[in-house]
Amino acid sequence: MKQLVLVGGGHSHAIALKMYYDNPIKNVKITLINEVKKTPYSGMLPAHIAGYYNFHQTHINLEKLAQKTNSNLMVDQVIDINPTQQKVYCLSGNTIKYDLLSIDIGSTPDDSQIKGAKEYAIRAKPVPTLLEKWEAIINDLNNNPNQNITLNIIGGGAGGVELALNMHKRLTDIVTAKQVNINIINRGQVLLNSHNIRASKLFNNLLEKKDINIILETEIVEICSDKVITKKGNIIKGDYTFLVTNASPASWLKNTGLSIDKKGFILVKNTLQTLSHDNIFATGDIATIKDNPSPKAGVFAVRQGKPLYNNWRLLLEGKSLNSYYPQSFYLSLIGTGDKKAVAIWGNCAYLSKVFWYLKDYIDKKFMEQFSS
Ligand SMILES: Cc1cc2nc3c(=O)[nH]c(=O)nc-3n(C[C@H](O)[C@H](O)[C@H](O)COP(=O)(O)OP(=O)(O)OC[C@H]3O[C@@H](n4cnc5c(N)ncnc54)[C@H](O)[C@@H]3O)c2cc1C
Incomplete structure (x- = not known):
């Protein structure tokens, strides 16, 4: 049985776990380590602050996702990784051994x-x-x-x-x-x-x-x-x-020996594997794709969930991995606090109530997949 350890329950890991639930990978045991049992969905966070959505509508229940996928959820904070010994160290003192590691821990303001x-x-x-x-x-x-x-x-x-x-x-x-x-x-x-x-x-x-x-x-x-x-x-x-x-990375990463860029974000290939270690993946804000860097936004973390899951599977099956290329144009919908939103696409920007309802629909649809 291979040990797949997920560090951080960010957007990509939530999607990848959902895909694993729909299509399990044989002979794999997943351990998810996250600081909290419920991880926020960034798209709905500001409207939660405004009072439009409650906590449960805006948070992905990792405990439930772990139960459904027969994974082990550890509520803990990872403080170090040793890629040579293939070990993850937690604040509680726990050490977890992995065969395959995947990191999706987001970022914090600089x-x-x-x-x-x-x-x-x-x-x-x-x-x-x-x-x-x-x-x-x-x-x-x-x-x-x-x-x-x-x-x-x-x-x-x-x-x-x-x-x-x-x-x-x-x-x-x-x-x-x-x-x-x-x-x-x-x-x-x-x-x-x-x-x-x-x-x-x-x-x-x-x-x-x-x-x-x-x-x-x-x-x-x-x-x-x-x-x-x-x-x-x-x-x-x-x-x-x-x-x-601006987004900044966790400072402990720089001592791990993982490939990082000048700012300290983990450098990955288009396969989402780190440049330094083929058995370590990184996605979301914490990762920078060396040849195709994209903004640190939830929309990219979400999009990386599917290729991440596919590449876990391919690697575990000993097959060659697929490359992921982030889209260069993407629709941004930014809520204005009054049930309106601004849609930004390329050189355009429009304010409308319609965009709020579109955003509300997209966000609720996204969260729906974790509710059953
Ligand atoms: C106010 C605000 C509004 C935003 N609105 C939008 C928006 O509308 N659209 C958009 O695309 N982006 C938005 N963003 C950006 C978006 O929040 C991030 O790009 C997105 O959350 C990144 O997702 P992620 O999967 O990388 O990590 P995250 O969603 O940050 O998840 C990381 C998870 O890992 C856990 N974690 C972190 N460190 C550790 C550790 N050491 N050990 C264990 N667990 C750990 C965290 O607790 C968290 O649950 C917004 C950001 C802010 C601040």
């Missing part, structure tokens, strides 16, 4: 250049901590509805902007719009700089309409309990600071 971030910032990931802190803020506001509240959101990419709009919606369900002050602070000259300029202008207008302050070309160098400090020494007051900066 806080390496910001003093005080570890102590005072609420990072967009890990999601369980974000949700715990967000619920505490909401409870506090519900208990003291006369207070004003100011949020600083560092990072003006799609994640930061979507969070700002959805947080604004939830907060203004409790208190008046005048009591809510949200600042989006972005290092770059424009918001959503990895999308087209139409999308950027559209979101500028939407944020301005809701009196959300857009602070551009501003780098934050320090976060304190009640303010953030810019590189130029300016102070921006805030009760809570959220960090939604």
Whole structure:
């Protein structure tokens, strides 16, 4: 019996496990190691924060998936891998031996250049901590509805902007719009700089309409309990600071001997095998396909689930593996917190209620496959 060990229960692993359930591979025992029993689906996370979906609608139940596939779920945090000895080390002290390893642990916002971030910032990931802190803020506001509240959101990419709009919606369900002050602070000259300029202008207008302050070309160098400090020494007051900066990899990976790029992400071939070890796969945010790098977005992690499963099977059957090529154009649907969404495709960007219903349909359909 071959031991297939899955590190992280991200989007690709959830899809691959679902495929394994539909079409099991012979003589394989799967062990899934994840920090939590329920992993968030990124597409629905901002709308969960806005209050449109509940926790269960937006989280994949890994425990159930493990039961169905007769896999072993270990709720633990992986802290090291030894590819020579083929061992995985966990925070609890457990060591797991593998024949085949697959890594899908996502990423976290980069806080390496910001003093005080570890102590005072609420990072967009890990999601369980974000949700715990967000619920505490909401409870506090519900208990003291006369207070004003100011949020600083560092990072003006799609994640930061979507969070700002959805947080604004939830907060203004409790208190008046005048009591809510949200600042989006972005290092770059424009918001959503990895999308087209139409999308950027559209979101500028939407944020301005809701009196959300857009602070551009501003780098934050320090976060304190009640303010953030810019590189130029300016102070921006805030009760809570959220960090939604660029994706960064887990730091322990650099000591494992796995092939990594300059930023520390795992370098993989188009077969999704690491450049360094044929018996180790990596997918989702944590992996960078050397010859076809793609943005760190859930949509790519989802798409990699099927080729990942197929290549596990082919490798275990001793056959040659298939290559996966990420699509260069993809549809982004970004919710605006008011049951509308912006659709971004190539050079186009449109806001409409129809796109919210399309997004809602796609996301619910995605989650449906894990519900039975
Ligand atoms: C606010 C926000 C909104 C977003 N909205 C979208 C969107 O609408 N569309 C989109 O395409 N992308 C979106 N993204 C990006 C998206 O979240 C990521 O690209 C996606 O989650 C990556 O999926 P993954 O499978 O790589 O990892 P993840 O979904 O992050 O899953 C990783 C899993 O591994 C676990 N894990 C991590 N480290 C360890 C460890 N050491 N040991 C054990 N388990 C571990 C985690 O607990 C988690 O369950 C958004 C991001 C943010 C921050």
